Amino acid sequence: MLTEPFVHDYVRANIWHFTGRDADLLVDTGMGICPLAPWIETPEGKPLLVVATHIHLDHVGSLHEFPWRAGPRMSAAQFESMDEAATYAYMFHDLEGAVSKLPEPGWKASDYKIPPAPLTRTLDEGDVVDLGDRQFRVLHLPGHSPDSIALFDETDGLFFSGDAIYDAMLIDDLPDSDRTAYAGTMRRLLDLPIRSGHGGHGPSFDGRRMREIASAYLRSVSAP
Numbered sequence: 001m002l003t004e005p006f007v008h009d010y011v012r013a014n015i016w017h018f019t020g021r022d023a024d025l026l027v028d029t030g031m032g033i034c035p036l037a038p039w040i041e042t043p044e045g046k047p048l049l050v051v052a053t054h055i056h057l058d059h060v061g062s063l064h065e066f067p068w069r070a071g072p073r074m075s076a077a078q079f080e081s082m083d084e085a086a087t088y089a090y091m092f093h094d095l096e097g098a099v100s101k102l103p104e105p106g107w108k109a110s111d112y113k114i115p116p117a118p119l120t121r122t123l124d125e126g127d128v129v130d131l132g133d134r135q136f137r138v139l140h141l142p143g144h145s146p147d148s149i150a151l152f153d154e155t156d157g158l159f160f161s162g163d164a165i166y167d168a169m170l171i172d173d174l175p176d177s178d179r180t181a182y183a184g185t186m187r188r189l190l191d192l193p194i195r196s197g198h199g200g201h202g203p204s205f206d207g208r209r210m211r212e213i214a215s216a217y218l219r220s221v222s223a224p
């Protein structure tokens with residue numbers, strides 16, 4: 001797991017580098033305030049498949065640095081321009097305490113901009129991301145955002161969940177959030193045989209903890 005330690009914790013996301021036999025996987029790319037690619041070590045000639053779980057700023061900032069870019073089919077058109085209406089990059093411009101340490105002298109949050117990163121592969125429910133010795137099924141899990149996808153290894157229950165579920169405060173009040181859809185996602189997750197989950201924020205979780213988080217969310221949205 002990699003992260004950006006000097007960025008505001010509201011937009012400090014987890015970046016997952018997973019080693020496969022024939023290819024490596026990178027799940028999400030952070031804000032991109034400093035270059036990410038130099039920190040990702042892969043053997044010479046081994047492909048690195050980068051998957052963006054959704055188009056929010058804290059997951060796609062460094063996506064443009066990598067040649068093999070996969071992401072949700074639903075928001076594919078917006079990856080071509082990194083439209084601020086989709087990434088919410090504008091929310092960072094006047095965020096109090098945006099960074100605790102400047103990446104370079106004179107850096108300003110108000111200049112923050114995400115370079116376009118057109119997808120080279122689009123992913124939707126049921127697609128497979130294959131690393132040779134391990135296959136991840138793509139799940140479409142809307143609610144936090146309409147385009148949220150996750151990667152699930154049905155063989156051993158390894159789960160990269162993005163912001164569909166994680167063990168920290170869930171965000172369901174963004175302009176493109178949908179609480180009804182999110183509740184549907186939580187009900188689906190209750191039946192998913194997760195062994196080890198790694199989300200876009202917060203610590204990793206096992207299946208039992210994930211069901212607790214999903215159940216708590218369902219209680220919160222059904223409360224009067």
Ligand SMILES: [Zn+2]
Binds near residue numbers: 056144163
């Ligand atoms: Zn998000």
